Each structure stands twice: as C-alpha cells, then as structure tokens.
Amino acid sequence: MSTAEVVLELADVVFRRQGKEILHGVSCTVRAGEHWALLGPNGAGKSTILGFCGALTHPTTGTVRVLGAQLGRVELQALRREIGHVDPRHPLRSPLTVRDVVLTGLTGSVDTPPRWRPTAAQTAKADDLIALLGLAGQTAERWPTLSQGERGRALIARALIGEPRLLLLDEPSTGLDVAAREQLLETVDLLTHSHPGLASVLVTHHLEELPETTTHALLVAGGSVVTAGPIDQALTTGSVSRAFGHPIRVTQHDGRWSARAARRGAEEVA
Numbered sequence: 001m002s003t004a005e006v007v008l009e010l011a012d013v014v015f016r017r018q019g020k021e022i023l024h025g026v027s028c029t030v031r032a033g034e035h036w037a038l039l040g041p042n043g044a045g046k047s048t049i050l051g052f053c054g055a056l057t058h059p060t061t062g063t064v065r066v067l068g069a070q071l072g073r074v075e076l077q078a079l080r081r082e083i084g085h086v087d088p089r090h091p092l093r094s095p096l097t098v099r100d101v102v103l104t105g106l107t108g109s110v111d112t113p114p115r116w117r118p119t120a121a122q123t124a125k126a127d128d129l130i131a132l133l134g135l136a137g138q139t140a141e142r143w144p145t146l147s148q149g150e151r152g153r154a155l156i157a158r159a160l161i162g163e164p165r166l167l168l169l170d171e172p173s174t175g176l177d178v179a180a181r182e183q184l185l186e187t188v189d190l191l192t193h194s195h196p197g198l199a200s201v202l203v204t205h206h207l208e209e210l211p212e213t214t215t216h217a218l219l220v221a222g223g224s225v226v227t228a229g230p231i232d233q234a235l236t237t238g239s240v241s242r243a244f245g246h247p248i249r250v251t252q253h254d255g256r257w258s259a260r261a262a263r264r265g266a267e268e269v270a
C-alpha cells in the first residue's frame with residue numbers, strides 16, 4: 001500500500017437528484033503521483049463522480065475530501081483553483097492566442113478579464129508550458145485557427161499553469177483523429193516526468209484512449225463501482241464485460257489497452 005499523500009478520497013458517496021439515486025455508495029482513494037482512469041458505459045455516473053473530484057458538486061451522503069479539504073466544509077471556489085480541469089468543450093468564443101488561453105488558467109476565467117495583465121514571470125511560465133506540450137512556435141496562434149488536438153494540448157497547459165496537485169481530464173480524446181489522439185496521449189505521458197507529484201483522473205469510454213502511464217482504474221456501471229485499484233488488477237475481461245454488460249475481451253500490449261467484443265467461438269469470458 002502506497003504511503004503517498006491522499007489527494008482525493010470518496011467514501012461511500014451517494015448522490016440523488018430529482019428523486020433518483022444516481023450514485024449508490026462510491027468509494028475510491030487517489031494518492032499523489034497516481035494516474036487514474038475513470039471508465040464506464042454511458043450513464044454510468046462518470047461525469048457525476050468527476051464533479052466531486054473537481055469540487056463542483058456535493059454528495060447527498062458520504063464524504064468527499066479533495067486536497068485534504070472535506071466538501072461542505074470549505075469554500076469550493078478556493079479549492080477549485082488548486083485543481084486543473086481539462087474540458088474539451090471549453091466554451092471559448094473569442095480569438096484569444098494560445099498564450100492568452102493558457103494564462104486564463106491563472107484567472108480561472110474563459111476570457112481574459114478586462115484590465116488583467118500577466119507579469120513577466122507568468123508569461124514566461126505560460127510559454128514554458130506551451131513548449132512542454134509541443135506547441136512552441138504556435139504561442140501567438142489564435143484559438144479559432146487551432147486544430148482539436150492543438151486545443152486539447154493548449155487546455156492541458158492552461159490547467160497546469162496554476163500548479164495544481166490534481167489534474168482532471170474529461171474525455172480529452174473526444175473528436176481527435178488517431179494521430180492527434182496519439183500525440184495527446186504522449187503529452188499526457190510526459191507529465192509523469194515533468195510533474196512527478198501530480199495526480200490525475202481521466203474519464204473515457206474507450207480503453208484505447210488510456211495513456212501508457214495510467215496506474216489505476218475505477219470502473220463504474222449503473223452508479224456503482226464495478227472495480228477500483230491498480231490497473232492490471234482492475235481492468236480484466238471479466239470486470240469490463242460486467243461494467244459494459246457485454247462480453248468484451250480486454251488485452252494489453254506495450255502498455256496500451258484494447259477492448260473487443262468477444263465473438264462466439266472465442267475463449268470464454270472470465
């Protein structure tokens with residue numbers, strides 16, 4: 001059992017909305033340096049769980065502790081500033097440059113606030129992150145001209161500029177072609193070296209979209225945990241088939257995962 005600092009802890013979390021129980025007692029502990037995949041079929045409860053991780057919602061019962069603070073006892077706004085949140089549906093409409101988009105991670109806003117000016121050190125830091133994410137040379141390019149993949153990497157730089165201890169990635173490969181997806185995954189893998197203490201939670205429906213550096217998986221279905229723990233133990237043909245309600249064969253090759261429907265005549269699903 002790791003002794004690294006606990007970054008995120010969900011204990012028996014139940015969530016009800018409009019008379020409906022959406023989560024039925026979810027528990028999970030994420031420690032510094034761990035990279036979790038949050039996986040499950042449509043409607044499983046992934047976004048709801050990510051909402052707790054990002055200090056966006058309170059549980060109905062049970063406890064959520066994010067970065068040592070219990071939700072319900074702390075000011076959520078202050079806590080959110082310590083969490084890097086990458087949402088591929090970032091609602092930016094104005095033609096900010098890559099550098100300006102990254103700097104909005106410091107103000108926690110979508111656009112640059114009027115009269116806000118970055119310091120020279122903040123600008124230098126934005127440029128360092130832009131280079132780290134493979135966008136050097138595109139610092140002055142404007143948001144509407146960027147590809148989806150470039151936007152995804154710019155949003156990771158934006159999430160990192162506040163030096164978060166927890167990074168949340170909400171389906172970061174959405175809308176990417178295979179090359180852009182692979183570049184994005186390589187970039188995420190790089191973070192284990194550039195930001196060694198950082199913990200992350202990445203939401204996806206697809207095992208193929210898991211970075212090689214993923215250490216743990218939380219598999220959910222119907223608002224309950226199917227399995228949670230080190231990825232090699234958590235992601236199995238049996239657990240993934242149970243979660244998705246379909247016989248699926250899970251394989252791992254060179255650190256990458258894949259899932260295929262188990263065809264008739266194939267080996268029995270464990």
Ligand SMILES: Nc1ncnc2c1ncn2[C@@H]1O[C@H](COP(=O)(O)OP(=O)(O)OP(=O)(O)O)[C@@H](O)[C@H]1O
Nearest residue numbers: 017018020022040041042043044045046047048049
């Ligand atoms: N505010 C709400 N009021 C009522 N029901 C809700 C609310 N938010 C979510 N739900 C329901 O809770 C369930 C889980 O939703 P959630 O969005 O967390 O699933 P998900 O795993 O992220 O799904 P997807 O993969 O489709 O994005 C769904 O059945 C959804 O309809």
